[in-house]
Amino acid sequence: MAQVGTFASRATVSFKAVQGNDGSYTVEGLAIRPSFFGNLVPKGGFRIEVKSIAESMNVQPLCVVGDDGNLTGKAITGTDNSTLRAQNCIVHANGNFELLMNATVEAGTSRAVGKATGFGFKPAANSGALKVNDPFKSRTIEPPTPCDKVPDGGKKTIATATESVTLKPGIHRTAYTVTGQATLRLEPGEHYFCKSLTVLGQGGLEGEDVVLLFTAGTALSASGNAYVSLSGRQSGPWAGFVLVSTRGNYANHSFSSVRVDKLLGTIYIPMARLLVSGNGDIAEGSQWSVIVARNINLSGNARLVINSDYAGSPVPVPTGVGNQAGGGANGPLRLRQ
DSSP states (O other): OTTTGGGGGTSEEEEEEEEOTTSOEEEEEEEEEOOBTTTTBTTTOEEEEEEEEEEESOOOOEEEEEEOTTSSSEEEEEOTTOEEEEEEEEEEEESEEEEOTTOEEEEEEEEESSOEEOSOEESOOEESOOOOOOTTTTOOOSOSSOGGGSOOOEEEEEOSGGGOEEEOSEEEOEEEEEOTTOEEEEOSEEEEESSOEEEOTTOEEEESSEEEEEOTTOOEEEOTTOEEEEEOOSSSTTTTEEEEEOTTOOOOEEEOOTEEEEEEEEEEEEEEEEEEOSSSEESTTOSBEEEEEEEEEEOTTOEEEOOBOOTTOSSOOOTTSBTTSOSGGGSOEEEOO
16 A cells, blocks of 8 residues: 555555465455546446465475564564574564674574564574464463362472482472482473473483473573473374463573573463573474574573474474475565466
């Protein structure tokens, strides 16, 4: 409509845009100008119709989405000497994408619905991208039993190797702190946390075929020299997910440890921030990772590594992200017709 300009004052103008299943976009425009001699020449007015079709040139996996709610805030930020490395896939900001100081982003494509600012994009980022809708918006995340109906386990600190704990899947209403030489091991399945989980010192958190789901006000944090190795669910309703927050959860998930080795699967924290700091590599040992978060903030000398080796992974990629994102908004376009 902006391009039509003052013509819209002399005619009735409308546009329709449709995204095709093949990744194409079709835009149709219709303008009707008044007839001569009342409504006689031509009857019904002059019709001007235009149609344009664009198609995807290439489709890269969609591996990071920062989804600022109003599209004008800072959806993804990097500062200090931090790095986000997501080669061969798309890093997308539903909002602004800001790099400060010496922060860098190495991605197949970096883009922002708002503005992409900073000198550390490799290659250069695109501003004014189309919004990517939340691919998991229809999911129900709440635990099967409300937290207040589960016995309160209070606080529990695990500090030595002999105190290491193995948790069966279920609803956990205990605030675990893992430190010293202790390890918290999660058995395969869905683990709902009604209280925050903290791993610090030389503590460890391990789990294969697991998903950690955090309820309102709770989060996972790993600091110091804590070791984290998590592989997401391989089957069931949460197949492909490794870390999830409920929609009413605004608590920040924080990784500042130098030994967060594996986060294999999808991190989905729709209303929360992911904070990555410290001096080490994060998630480098994962075959693939996907992040969908309200905000993503990198600082210090941290390097967040988003691999995209989907083939052969025991953890399937959920529909809507990664190499299951489809076309359309996830690839550059060219005019077809």
